[in-house]
Amino acid sequence: MKNLNKSTQKLIISILVIVVLYIVMAVMESTGNLSSLMSGLLVPVCAYSLVAIGLNLCVGYLGELSLGHAGFMCVGAFTSAFFSKAYANTIPDVPRFILALLIGTFFAALFGFLIAIPVLRLSGDYLAIVTLAFGEIIKNVINVLYVGIDSNGLHVSMKDMMSLGLEPDGTLLVNGAQGITGTPRQATFLIGVLLVIFALVVTFNFVNSRTGRAVKAIRDNQIAAETVGLPITKYKLIAFTISAAIAGVGGVLYAHNINSLTATTNNFGYNMSIMILVYVVLGGIGNFSGSLIATVVLTMLPEMLRGLSNYRMLIYSIVLIALMLFNWAPDILKFRADHGLTSKTILGKIKKTKEVQ
Amino acid sequence: MGFLTYLINGLSLGSVYAIIALGYTMVYGIAKMLNFAHGDVIMIGAYLVFMCMSNSGLPAVVSIVIAIACCTVLGIIIEKIAYKPLRKATNLAVLITAIGVSYFLQNMALLIFGSNPVSFTSVINWEGLSLAGGQLKITGNAIVTIITCLVIMFGLMWFVKNTKPGQAMRAVSEDKDAATLMGINVNATISLTFAIGSGLAAIAGALLCSSYPNLNPYTGSMPGIKAFTAAVFGGIGSIPGALIGGLLLGIIEILAKAYISSQLADAIVFAVLIIVLLVKPTGILGKQIKEKV
Numbered sequence: 001m002k003n004l005n006k007s008t009q010k011l012i013i014s015i016l017v018i019v020v021l022y023i024v025m026a027v028m029e030s031t032g033n034l035s036s037l038m039s040g041l042l043v044p045v046c047a048y049s050l051v052a053i054g055l056n057l058c059v060g061y062l063g064e065l066s067l068g069h070a071g072f073m074c075v076g077a078f079t080s081a082f083f084s085k086a087y088a089n090t091i092p093d094v095p096r097f098i099l100a101l102l103i104g105t106f107f108a109a110l111f112g113f114l115i116a117i118p119v120l121r122l123s124g125d126y127l128a129i130v131t132l133a134f135g136e137i138i139k140n141v142i143n144v145l146y147v148g149i150d151s152n153g154l155h156v157s158m159k160d161m162m163s164l165g166l167e168p169d170g171t172l173l174v175n176g177a178q179g180i181t182g183t184p185r186q187a188t189f190l191i192g193v194l195l196v197i198f199a200l201v202v203t204f205n206f207v208n209s210r211t212g213r214a215v216k217a218i219r220d221n222q223i224a225a226e227t228v229g230l231p232i233t234k235y236k237l238i239a240f241t242i243s244a245a246i247a248g249v250g251g252v253l254y255a256h257n258i259n260s261l262t263a264t265t266n267n268f269g270y271n272m273s274i275m276i277l278v279y280v281v282l283g284g285i286g287n288f289s290g291s292l293i294a295t296v297v298l299t300m301l302p303e304m305l306r307g308l309s310n311y312r313m314l315i316y317s318i319v320l321i322a323l324m325l326f327n328w329a330p331d332i333l334k335f336r337a338d339h340g341l342t343s344k345t346i347l348g349k350i351k352k353t354k355e356v357q
Numbered sequence: 358m359g360f361l362t363y364l365i366n367g368l369s370l371g372s373v374y375a376i377i378a379l380g381y382t383m384v385y386g387i388a389k390m391l392n393f394a395h396g397d398v399i400m401i402g403a404y405l406v407f408m409c410m411s412n413s414g415l416p417a418v419v420s421i422v423i424a425i426a427c428c429t430v431l432g433i434i435i436e437k438i439a440y441k442p443l444r445k446a447t448n449l450a451v452l453i454t455a456i457g458v459s460y461f462l463q464n465m466a467l468l469i470f471g472s473n474p475v476s477f478t479s480v481i482n483w484e485g486l487s488l489a490g491g492q493l494k495i496t497g498n499a500i501v502t503i504i505t506c507l508v509i510m511f512g513l514m515w516f517v518k519n520t521k522p523g524q525a526m527r528a529v530s531e532d533k534d535a536a537t538l539m540g541i542n543v544n545a546t547i548s549l550t551f552a553i554g555s556g557l558a559a560i561a562g563a564l565l566c567s568s569y570p571n572l573n574p575y576t577g578s579m580p581g582i583k584a585f586t587a588a589v590f591g592g593i594g595s596i597p598g599a600l601i602g603g604l605l606l607g608i609i610e611i612l613a614k615a616y617i618s619s620q621l622a623d624a625i626v627f628a629v630l631i632i633v634l635l636v637k638p639t640g641i642l643g644k645q646i647k648e649k650v
Contacts (some may be wrong), residue, residue: 065449118635121638122634125589126640133586134627137624140621140627158618177620271578277453278456281450311468313467314461314464314465318461320456321439325443325454328443329443330445330446332442
């Protein structure tokens with residue numbers, strides 16, 4: 001452990017914490033100590049964590065604000081669910097899920113790549129609004145998409161079910177605004193945790209690789225990076241595509257956890273993109289473990305506050321504002337530094353008391 | 358005639374977008390922040406007008422004035438509590454706080470007014486005009502909305518150009534530090550901007566719900582996002598840009614709904630936005646900012 005460099009140590013610690021958390025949760029679930037609401041949240045938390053990791057790569061390392069990551073999640077979810085449903089009876093469960101995972105990831109990455117080509121010409125808030133627009137377009141198009149399959153092959157329509165012209169033996173795969181129903185529910189908490197760990201390893205390695213360092217250099221000073229001969233567009237494209245792919249994995253997990261998959265504003269629209277962005281910023285921009293912690297806490301928080309019924313979302317929003325002020329307001333930060341209330345000093349104190357013991 | 362009717366409906370919707378977009382664009386120009394809570398101020402404004410008119414039986418004009426006053430105060434309070442402490446923090450932190458404020462307003466409205474949509478009574482009691490022998494009908498709502506929008510727009514342009522506070526606004530949006538050195542009270546100017554933006558949001562809320570009477574706590578969010586798009590479309594930070602962006606967005610939306618597909622209208626609006634931004638990366642009237650080394 002001592003021979004490893006600092007970032008690798010951090011990665012190992014994060015993974016260990018996740019494993020411990022997983023064991024605690026799994027034990028609690030099997031002994032029936034977890035409410036059904038909580039256990040229903042376990043897989044979505046993993047899915048959101050994956051999207052948050054993807055978005056953090058984009059916001060923290062590429063330095064570009066994306067408000068459309070729910071769109072990539074949506075692409076991953078729908079392509080994989082489509083595949084799973086279309087081949088539900090022809091391919092056995094395990095290879096089908098693996099293939100669905102690969103397909104969902106691939107298509108999310110493809111969309112990320114295609115969208116990145118025009119989008120990365122812009123910068124700042126303009127880039128944010130265009131990613132938001134792309135996310136909304138993806139959601140809207142899926143809502144009017146009808147796909148069916150019969151003995152003549154695939155039928156696609158953007159009008160209604162009737163215009164598909166399916167033979168009597170055909171099945172409807174994507175039913176417009178009703179989305180895809182009857183996706184096999186194969187996503188388990190274990191798969192989710194494994195995917196999160198995998199995504200963490202990939203991103204940690206990526207940001208410390210040669211390419212990752214180039215991406216960071218571009219974020220810190222694009223002109224300087226350009227003058228030393230870094231191909232800006234190439235590195236930006238790589239980072240954005242990987243970021244979209246990870247969000248797509250989250251989508252695959254999300255799709256295989258629910259029976260009927262629909263694209264609404266709340267699950268794949270800008271509301272979701274914004275929610276994920278909240279996780280990323282609260283967890284710390286550029287800090288992947290932080291994103292995980294924020295995702296877990298903020299997803300569980302409304303459930304824990306359920307006893308307060310109607311007031312819970314109100315309290316949630318107040319907590320969100322208070323946390324942002326506490327963590328970012330310059331005056332409050334100064335006050336905390338003066339009175340020894342920064343997270344560093346508090347952690348230091350805890351360490352000291354441990355050493356004394 | 359069908360086309361003309363759609364065009365007028367589009368202009369009317371576009372005028373509402375333009376009024377909302379003004380709030381976004383002014384705040385962005387001065388505080389360099391995306392005020393995501395702006396859409397929810399519209400909703401609050403609409404509810405206030407509804408409460409005054411339907412529950413207390415006040416006349417429409419009085420209700421709107423009350424709503425404007427309340428929203429102005431609300432805007433100032435939001436700015437003081439949530440945004441002012443973060444003035445020197447990163448843009449992203451302010452953005453997330455704005456999202457928090459947006460959640461707060463939505464849930465507050467949910468608690469006070471309930472989740473059931475209420476049916477908004479139009480603030481305009483006028484049948485409208487009937488032209489070309491009854492073939493072309495223009496509703497009173499549309500006429501009043503378009504005129505209000507133009508009045509606000511030119512009033513605001515005059516205000517920013519010719520008055521002391523307006524000039525202070527322009528100075529702060531150019532360069533905050535230099536404006537401070539010139540003796541401009543930057544905090545007061547930013548508060549004033551929020552006040553104007555939120556007051557306009559109340560008007561926009563009343564006009565929006567007069568044409569689309571379904572009012573619930575989430576009414577403001579989609580028009581908010583669209584108006585934000587309109588502001589970017591026209592070049593964020595520019596007042597005439599907000600007008601052009603808003604009107605174009607409204608017309609495109611209504612025409613797309615009428616001639617292509619009502620479900621794909623939003624997608625088409627956003628696609629046009631993307632194409633415009635790719636051709637002109639800073640919007641139609643946006644200024645090109647050159648980066649210096």
